[in-house]
Amino acid sequence: MTLMKKLNILSDAAKYDVACTSSGVERGGSGKGIGNCIAPGICHTFSADGRCISLLKILFTNECIFNCAYCLNNCNNDVKRAAFTPEEVCTLTMEFYRRNYIEGLFLSSGILISPNYTMDLIYQTLYQLRYVHGFHGYIHVKSIPGADPVLVEKVGFLADRMSINLELPTADSLRRLAPCKSRNTILKPMRQIQNSIDASKQELALLENRLYPGRGELAHWQETPRFVPAGQSTQMIIGATPESDFQIMSVAERLYQNFNLKRVFFSAFVNVTENSDLPALPGGPPLLREHRLYQADWLLRFYHFKVSELLSEDKPDFNIFLDPKCDWALRHLEFFPVEINRADYYTLLRVPGIGYKSASRIVKARKQSVLTFSDLKKIGVVLKRALYFITCSGRMMYNTKLEEDYICRNLMGDKTQIPREIRESGYRQLSLFDEGMIAPDSSASFQKIIGV
Amino acid sequence: MKVLICENSIDGIFSGVYRAYASRYGHNNIRLTTSDALESFELFCEYEEVPVDPECSRKVADTLRARLGQEVYYDICQAISAGETEKEQRKNMNKAEAVYKTVVLGLSMGQGFNVLNCLGNPYVARVFQLARSAGNEAHHLLGFLRFSELENGTLFSRIHPRNNVLPILAEHFVDRLPMENFIIYDENRKTAALHRKGSGYLLAAVPQADEEFMNRFSEKEQEYRQLWLEFFHSIAIEARKNPKLQRQNIPKRFWPDTVELK
Ligand code: SF4
Numbered sequence: 160m161t162l163m164k165k166l167n168i169l170s171d172a173a174k175y176d177v178a179c180t181s182s183g184v185e186r187g188g189s190g191k192g193i194g195n196c197i198a199p200g201i202c203h204t205f206s207a208d209g210r211c212i213s214l215l216k217i218l219f220t221n222e223c224i225f226n227c228a229y230c231l232n233n234c235n236n237d238v239k240r241a242a243f244t245p246e247e248v249c250t251l252t253m254e255f256y257r258r259n260y261i262e263g264l265f266l267s268s269g270i271l272i273s274p275n276y277t278m279d280l281i282y283q284t285l286y287q288l289r290y291v292h293g294f295h296g297y298i299h300v301k302s303i304p305g306a307d308p309v310l311v312e313k314v315g316f317l318a319d320r321m322s323i324n325l326e327l328p329t330a331d332s333l334r335r336l337a338p339c340k341s342r343n344t345i346l347k348p349m350r351q352i353q354n355s356i357d358a359s360k361q362e363l364a365l366l367e368n369r370l371y372p373g374r375g376e377l378a379h380w381q382e383t384p385r386f387v388p389a390g391q392s393t394q395m396i397i398g399a400t401p402e403s404d405f406q407i408m409s410v411a412e413r414l415y416q417n418f419n420l421k422r423v424f425f426s427a428f429v430n431v432t433e434n435s436d437l438p439a440l441p442g443g444p445p446l447l448r449e450h451r452l453y454q455a456d457w458l459l460r461f462y463h464f465k466v467s468e469l470l471s472e473d474k475p476d477f478n479i480f481l482d483p484k485c486d487w488a489l490r491h492l493e494f495f496p497v498e499i500n501r502a503d504y505y506t507l508l509r510v511p512g513i514g515y516k517s518a519s520r521i522v523k524a525r526k527q528s529v530l531t532f533s534d535l536k537k538i539g540v541v542l543k544r545a546l547y548f549i550t551c552s553g554r555m556m557y558n559t560k561l562e563e564d565y566i567c568r569n570l571m572g573d574k575t576q577i578p579r580e581i582r583e584s585g586y587r588q589l590s591l592f593d594e595g596m597i598a599p600d601s602s603a604s605f606q607k608i609i610g611v
Numbered sequence: 612m613k614v615l616i617c618e619n620s621i622d623g624i625f626s627g628v629y630r631a632y633a634s635r636y637g638h639n640n641i642r643l644t645t646s647d648a649l650e651s652f653e654l655f656c657e658y659e660e661v662p663v664d665p666e667c668s669r670k671v672a673d674t675l676r677a678r679l680g681q682e683v684y685y686d687i688c689q690a691i692s693a694g695e696t697e698k699e700q701r702k703n704m705n706k707a708e709a710v711y712k713t714v715v716l717g718l719s720m721g722q723g724f725n726v727l728n729c730l731g732n733p734y735v736a737r738v739f740q741l742a743r744s745a746g747n748e749a750h751h752l753l754g755f756l757r758f759s760e761l762e763n764g765t766l767f768s769r770i771h772p773r774n775n776v777l778p779i780l781a782e783h784f785v786d787r788l789p790m791e792n793f794i795i796y797d798e799n800r801k802t803a804a805l806h807r808k809g810s811g812y813l814l815a816a817v818p819q820a821d822e823e824f825m826n827r828f829s830e831k832e833q834e835y836r837q838l839w840l841e842f843f844h845s846i847a848i849e850a851r852k853n854p855k856l857q858r859q860n861i862p863k864r865f866w867p868d869t870v871e872l873k
Contacts, residue, residue, distance in 0.1 A: 188786040207857060255786065537736045
């Protein structure tokens with residue numbers, strides 16, 4: 160089989176993995192080999208679905224002995240199979256990287272022969288990249304569920320980020336749709352990786368203070384060995400199983416707190432196997448729902464929100480018409496208005512239309528001079544959202560009422576509440592109602608909002 | 612009012628700043644403007660052209676680095692490298708003036724490294740805005756720029772940026788590809804960054820580019836482009852197809868210089 164054909168099959172099979180970021184590690188060039196990393200990551204292009212392409216995202220092989228119902232590669236499926244050799248993956252990575260097509264490699268795999276056999280192939284590939292080719296670019300690797308901890312450890316010292324997909328939000332769903340996997344084969348290595356990251360960080364601190372002589376592995380590919388420096392991430396499929404947003408976000412929150420994950424990704428379910436256990440989703444993948452989950456995820460990671468503030472057993476799903484922050488603000492009007500020239504950073508973070516960057520700019524700028532609404536605009540505050548919730552030197556921007564219905568009506572008139580990319584991606588309103596999300600008072604107003 | 616006219620470049624504007632300080636007219640009585648500015652001459656103003664003087668420029672740079680810190684210095688340089696359309700130029704405060712008055716404010720403050728936080732100040736706000744737009748484009752191009760392998764193994768890239776981001780890009784790629792010979796050619800400014808493996812880079816004016824040389828690709832070049840195209844197309848999810856989002860994320864003006872979208 161030609162390399163072209165393999166690349167076709169094995170990138171096609173990798174595309175449902177959503178993570179493609181190259182962020183989280185800053186590493187200057189070595190002056191010798193090839194490659195460096197910058198902390199915010201770099202997008203190299205955007206595919207026809209509008210998603211960022213940063214890494215060469217491929218499977219090592221799409222052969223698989225497992226039978227996960229949602230996955231095209233499952234062993235009962237009749238699809239074309241292929242497998243790379245470690246050398247082929249290295250050549251593609253190096254030649255793409257030199258031409259600045261990519262930031263690095265995202266290597267995942269189906270399970271060939273056994274978890275250990277597969278994990279070892281991945282190890283060999285990474286080893287060659289780091290040692291034979293002197294590659295210092297970004298590597299994200301998927302750990303194979305059920306692989307030996309020793310192999311996981313070895314791979315972790317070659318990768319920048321590792322991930323193990325949680326796949327589905329609850330153990331029940333996992334049992335039903337991925338019978339070869341279990342919470343245990345997922346959470347155990349997740350814990351192991353977390354512990355190794357911590358240990359590696361402590362070692363590094365000791366090394367820097369010269370209290371510890373190091374591992375003695377002199378010829379490591381980077382000066383000081385670091386285990387998964389960009390941290391670990393995971394992914395959940397959204398909409399294949401009946402969990403509520405509340406359940407999903409609570410799982411995400413626990414993963415951040417207990418496993419110290421860098422990112423939890425959500426992947427709107429695309430029904431590729433036409434398995435009768437899975438929902439048909441005639442309206443296409445639940446993109447708006449995925450979008451709301453990501454917005455809420457930001458609120459957890461950068462805005463100090465807790466899931467219990469956003470959702471509850473009684474209100475288990477996000478409002479589709481308003482972003483979660485606006486939705487929260489409307490239910491907590493007692494918190495507003497916030498005075499821009501006095502409120503502390505954490506209070507500013509809670510105002511719709513004020514991002515975390517703007518909040519910190521406000522705090523710095525107001526030390527130098529009293530801020531006005533036009534200053535806020537320059538700082539990057541989205542005034543059309545913020546204006547209902549703030550005062551500058553005691554004054555509102557316009558004569559607006561601090562009243563739920565009134566603000567809600569005005570905010571919903573703002574088209575960006577349903578992001579353009581979703582409004583315009585042939586997103587069909589039906590799918591939203593199908594999923595039992597809250598219907599608006601009148602469907603007429605809904606149609607006005609999304610402009611259909 | 613005295614108006615100093617300086618070249619629209621880092622050295623040009625820094626020379627202007629130096630001259631403004633040296634003249635001792637008082638900062639309230641001096642204004643700076645770039646020579647390409649579209650303003651009409653005013654009656655009661657005295658105009659003076661300031662020649663580019665690398666020595667004066669270096670002194671200003673050293674002062675800014677020492678008193679305002681490396682970060683502020685970097686942002687100011689980035690603001691100067693920002694390119695503006697005629698419309699933007701007409702609408703906004705002149706770049707040289709914004710830089711000059713920001714420097715004056717910074718040097719008068721106790722903690723000069725805080726100067727770019729004073730976003731309530733219109734001069735600072737302008738510098739901040741310019742730096743942000745140049746910085747954004749530079750960051751975009753770190754990803755969107757493409758190299759092709761020429762016959763002799765050199766990597767060659769052609770770009771058409773709005774802002775003068777070549778130095779930022781060159782520094783990034785020298786660090787990333789230390790063992791490659793590469794050329795990045797800014798066709799809008801007819802300038803190229805040249806890098807020889809194992810060394811630093813230099814910027815050169817290229818008034819007459821050798822098209823023939825730039826199009827003699829290596830044998831393997833086509834093959835890797837094809838592989839990249841294959842990957843680019845098969846990685847997209849059909850059910851999520853969204854050309855508008857794609858265009859929003861990678862604006863059309865970058866497309867012709869890529870491999871996959873041209
Ligand atoms: S383990 Fe499951 S999800 Fe992974 S490739 Fe095999 S069938 Fe697909």
